[in-house]
Amino acid sequence: MAGRTVMFDCGAHFGFRDARRFPEFGLLSRAGRFTEIIDAVVITHFHTDHLGALPYFTEVCGYQGPILMTYPTFAIAPMMLEDYVKVNADRPGERLPYNEQHVRECLRRVTAVDLHQVVAVAPGLSFTFHYAGHVLGAAMVHMTAGHLTALYTGDFNSSPDRHLGPAEPLLPPGGPSGAALRRPDVLISEATYAATLRDSKRARERDLLSAVVETVSAGGKVLIPTFAMGRAQELLMLITDCWERNGLQVPVYFSSAMASRALVYYQLLLNWTNANVRRTIFGAAGSAVDGGGGGGGGGGQPTVDGRRRSDYRTEGTEGGGGGGGDGRSSGEEVPYDGRFKDDDDDDDDKEQEEYGSADEYEEGSEEGKGGVSGSGGGGGADPDMKGYDKR
Known part of the structure; x- marks a missing residue:
């Protein structure tokens, strides 16, 4: 052009x-x-x-x-x-x-x-x-x-x-x-789902949470395979909100080094996210989720299993850069120098449809191993998710 x-x-x-x-x-x-x-x-x-x-x-x-x-x-x-x-x-x-x-x-x-x-x-x-x-x-x-x-x-x-x-x-x-x-x-423009009719994301989330609550209320464990960067953090927020609504005291874990390291970037780059991340993942003050691997915090607080690897940045690059400021400049011109439940998300579907099955990619991949799991029996839960916000 x-x-x-x-x-x-x-x-x-x-x-x-x-x-x-x-x-x-x-x-x-x-x-x-x-x-x-x-x-x-x-x-x-x-x-x-x-x-x-x-x-x-x-x-x-x-x-x-x-x-x-x-x-x-x-x-x-x-x-x-x-x-x-x-x-x-x-x-x-x-x-x-x-x-x-x-x-x-x-x-x-x-x-x-x-x-x-x-x-x-x-x-x-x-x-x-x-x-x-x-x-x-x-x-x-x-x-x-x-x-x-x-x-x-x-x-x-x-x-x-x-x-x-x-x-x-x-x-x-x-x-x-x-x-x-x-x-x-x-x-x-991207147009991956331009001609696709889908159920609303809220409806799919409600179906997922209903199965999760039903399982943990019966003393079971839930493993959700998901992509470790982005979708895993959104699921953590979704589940934490569900725990609060249902009075559950169930620990949540990331069984992935990449998902654990991803939280470091979310903390460094909070200004690129929204208030829900600060409240749900890091707490009101923006403090990091425990990554020590002990796990199992009460009160519905998520716990990250960070035992696999602690490195999160490539040597010789500015891996943590860009966290300061508000991500926006003044506009000046500068020269160049147990029970299976599919987590049916748009991004996951897109990658599977374009690049082959998720199983092929997930085998051995930290990006594909971002499992979020919950275990235990909370009691007093709402398996039908009547308290879930449907907005």
């Missing part, structure tokens, strides 16, 4: 175990002249289907140009990419063409940005990131190339969930460049 070439996201496909898991970069340049051809790479969020090919593109294919992502994405990317490397290293014949050292070198090339910060990477080419919901740090990207504009949504939520708000309206009427943002020359 306007003589510029931009790559939006650089992801891996879980449905393939060979070279097809990465984009066919050779279509861009048979000679491998990617830095000359591509003006910038923009990553919208940390999910591997949007990020997983980036170290391959930079360290193997040789791209050395600008790479932009938000601070939370930059902070969480090392954990996601290193996990992806380790999972595939344990599978014969499926080792990735990049390693953990490649991940570190790749992320040293990244420029982390705030929301609403205008980042100019070349004359006449700039980007502005806008809050997208979906996962911690996800952004929609508005691009200006000469006199033309484009909006790339990435994955976004149009309604709030329990730990993140909805995608922001792109500048209110009368705001700077408001008309251009509301009506770009090019709009690229």
